[in-house]
Amino acid sequence: MAKKVTIDSSKCIGCGACAGICASVFAISPTTGLAEVVAEPTEADEAAVEEAATSCPGAAIEVE
Numbered sequence: 001m002a003k004k005v006t007i008d009s010s011k012c013i014g015c016g017a018c019a020g021i022c023a024s025v026f027a028i029s030p031t032t033g034l035a036e037v038v039a040e041p042t043e044a045d046e047a048a049v050e051e052a053a054t055s056c057p058g059a060a061i062e063v064e
């Protein structure tokens with residue numbers, strides 16, 4: 001089953017790493033400058049989503 005991903009905006013510093021790793025799920029919002037989830041990950045995205053969560057310098061990405 002595909003995982004659910006959320007971003008804690010209070011921890012996000014807007015570095016863009018997550019969007020760079022998995023652009024189908026993460027994007028930097030032009031209004032807030034912070035990351036947002038643009039689509040729930042499919043099973044094909046799971047490895048990239050895990051990598052983004054591990055790479056996030058603010059530990060803002062939670063994968064359930």
Ligand code: SF4
Nearest residue numbers: 012013015016018056
């Ligand atoms: S990698 Fe983490 S800190 Fe960087 S933009 Fe994504 S959620 Fe924000």
